[in-house]
Amino acid sequence: MDSAIRLRGLHKRFGETVAVADLDLDIEPGEFFSMLGPSGSGKTTVLRCIAGFEQPTSGTVELFGADVTALAPFARPVNTVFQDYALFPHLSVIANVEYGLKVAGVARKERRARAEEALGQVRLAGLEDRRPHELSGGQRQRVALARAIVLRPQALLLDEPLGALDLKLREQMQVELKELQRSLGITFVFVTHDQDEALTLSDRVAVFDAGEVVQLGTPREVYDHPRNRFIASFVGSATLLEPEVAEALGLARAPMAVRPERVLLDAPAGGVPGTIAEVIYTGPEHRIVVDLDGLGARITALEPNIGAGHRRTRGDRVTVSVEPASAAPLEDEAA
Incomplete structure (x- = not known):
């Protein structure tokens, strides 16, 4: 079986700064995969290369067996949820969720049905007519998730999506994210600097430092058997x-x-x-x-x-x- 995401020799340089250094990485279909590291470690750059928002300096990005390195973001079978949910303030919840389908030319009846299904999956049924400012932080997060999954991507990329939430809401959303990933059965790639999130959510964790993966394994492997001092100190105490x-x-x-x-x-x-x-x-x-x-x-x-x-x-x-x-x-x- 092909990997969901396959990176080979991925290298990204910004001027004289090396953000990602010749990375080889395989992420499997249906896996909840976290990229964990401090700010500037390269994890978000890797996610943006997978999404197509950044072009690698060298190397390749393959999604589900196809080389997509040169493809635009909209031509890739993935969708991205950012920390800034970027909801349209003048649109209702359901109009926000429908928006991508409307741009794609999906007929009104089908896009309404798919949007209602997506809102049900993220537990927002009944809030279709509200505006974003009438929602809590967690509800806005779920709208952003619904807007991403309504397009039925083969993989969902999440760039620190819980960073703006308070602790209790973040813990609640961790549980809901894991349940959503299991119900959808698709690959989730989750970027975070929060080691508790990575350990809680992931099937596997890649720990980044200075543009490289310094350890890759299950949460238990990374926590119980840190490879070096950096990992021992950064992942847990x-x-x-x-x-x-x-x-x-x-x-x-x-x-x-x-x-x-x-x-x-x-x-x-x-x-x-x-x-x-x-x-x-x-x-x-x-x-x-x-x-x-x-x-x-x-x-x-x-x-x-x-x-x-x-x-x-x-x-x-x-x-x-x-x-x-x-x-x-x-x-x-x-x-």
Whole structure:
């Protein structure tokens, strides 16, 4: 089976700046694929090359087995949803959704039926006659999604579409996006700098840095086995253990990363002694920072907030341990 999206040697330069460096990437049909990275890492440029809004300096873009590198955006079997939803303020919800079909010459009766179907898929049935200013942020997002899927693209490209929403609404829309992708059965390519979104939504994640994919895998693979220091720090939080600290904790003498929820305090088998430097209350859990005796290093642990149980405080003495299987070896690179 052909890949939904196949990039080979994709290179994009803006003047002297290399935005994407000779990228090879395959995205499969029906996959929810996220491109994750900080600002300037190249992820949005790659999306724009797939959509046709940017022409690569070199390399090819194939969509569903066809080379589309030279094709205009409207000639590609994809549609794009941006962070700025760009709804027409003077048009009703259903007129906004119908607009692309009208431009394509679809007959009035068919485009109305397809627009109503798309609004039902994004849970906006009954709001057809409202104007965009009468909608909440989440509702406007769903109108933008309906306007994209009504054209029945083979792949949907989403460029940080949840960035303008508040936290609770963003979490709600994450669930709805995943449900929509499953119901449509088409490829979603999602660009974000939010690692929680990428881990929550994706079948696979490509982590970008400096125009390159530095790790590609399932959310679990990327989180549990970060390849290097950048990924360990950018995807979730982790303590980076230098070789002497790793060795003191009974791990391999190599640079390691350990997630805070995998750090054990006062385990029966003991561990490295230390003093609690800080306790940070986050609601569902406590983030506990420990200075390790004699190592000049700190390590962070998470403990659930279980209410009336024992509460740790600054200055408490503890022992720290890490199960070998819970720490990830990193590429040996400079700190």
